[in-house]
Amino acid sequence: MVGLDTSHAVSFTRLLHDERHPHHVPGGRVVCAWPGGSSDFELSISRVGRFTREMAETFGAEIVASPEEVAERCDAVMLLAADGRTHPGLFRRIAPYGKPVFIDKPLAVSSRDAEEILRLAERHRVPVMSCSSLRFALGPERWAGGGVDSATAPRASGSPASDGSGPARSAGRTSADGDAAAEEASIYGADDAVTGADVFGPMPFQPPQPGYFWYGIHAVEMLYAVFGPGCAEVSAIAAGDHELIVGVWADGRIGTVRGNRTGSGAFGALIHHGDRRDLVEPPADYMLLYAALLGRVLELFRTGRPAVAPHETFEIIRFLEAANESRAADGKIVRLGRREL
The missing domain is CATH 3.40.50.720 (NAD(P)-binding Rossmann-like Domain)
Incomplete structure (x- = not known):
């Protein structure tokens, strides 16, 4: 270490x-x-x-x-x-x-x-990987097209998949995954596609760490676990002890992150589908989340394959940076741009 x-x-x-x-x-x-x-x-x-x-x-x-x-x-x-x-x-x-x-x-x-x-x-x-343990708080394999890890997946209210009958439809990745998305649509139906997400959680600031990088990264990682990369623009506003970050993805989906400094430590996400919504909340035992993260870390160490691709991690950092820029400019929209890594 x-x-x-x-x-x-x-x-x-x-x-x-x-x-x-x-x-x-x-x-x-x-x-x-x-x-x-x-x-x-x-x-x-x-x-x-x-x-x-x-x-x-x-x-x-x-x-x-x-x-x-x-x-x-x-x-x-x-x-x-x-x-x-x-x-x-x-x-x-x-x-x-x-x-x-x-x-x-x-x-x-x-x-x-x-x-x-x-x-x-x-x-x-x-081989390198970087992420928050909150990335795995929603049982992200539900949204990324894989099976649910029974050790880490929380219960989702209002979801047919929450009864254990099977995983929900994937988060809808970028066009490179078009064939897989089409195959999934034939299994789950187009109405099961993730169309939006509203994530919430605590968001204290801790100077000299810049703005959202200290705690905002947790909720933003949760949003990316649902959506995947592909954000085009970001805006952020603040009012007292409350923060609101809005990301617009290139395919038209909108994801929001609502943060607070009022003492509420709860994280969660409302995930929107064509015909329903899932309210998903992480398990209260943070050691369970750490265990889920450590499992992926050991897999990286054994195989050299990261659970989160470097280009996605880079985009998350740029997302947070853009949100800080927007907040400082009274909510001005900041485009992320594209950079090959």
Whole structure:
């Protein structure tokens, strides 16, 4: 592990090491870690010492002197540093070792930094994945055309699929998936297509992290789990303790993200189909979500294949960046543009 200034370091290690834990994820152990920490980020520097001691004393992780030593000694690396600003520099130090890397959300706090990370990964042939555990909070395979993971999929109200009879229709990906979408339509019917989504969740800000990058990424990942990539433009407005982000996809679908700073910690999504709606809420046990994420991380480490494609992760970073730009400009529409990676 690189970066012990986040509770994720302890939680992830507990799930990997504790065979008695109800959500234990077998297949990996944390053998060494580098603490890190950002002196100008209070939430980082105030916690890194405590989490480092717990990693060493409770889980037996060896604390080493540099990110490079972690990369040299391990089969794979989890870059967990809470400060997204540090991710490009840290990745630059470990990428030459060629080990698979999971980067905890956000991948970066600007599209320029995200592009640098993904270019480095390509140059050094490093399998890389970055996402929030909330991406898996809705049982996203329901919407992406795969089977529902019974360990992580929540119940959906108002959905014929919620009785266990089968997965719902896919989220409707881009035109490259046209053949698969047509095949699914013949199975589920055109009226089952996802036509819109309204995601909600808490959205505190945490300077010096820029705007929506700190907590907005959770709800935005949920939206992308439903829709997939292909957003064309973004706008965002704020009123007191409330935020509203609107994304318009190139195929005409509209997705919204509503955030609050009123004390409500609940996440969820209202997913619209042609003739019905699904209200889907994540399980309350956050360790269950972490376990779902860790399963995908270990799959990346074993196979080199990320559960979330790099181009989609890049688009999410650009989406958040555009939302920040729009919010600062009183809701002006910001086009995402297209960039090949």
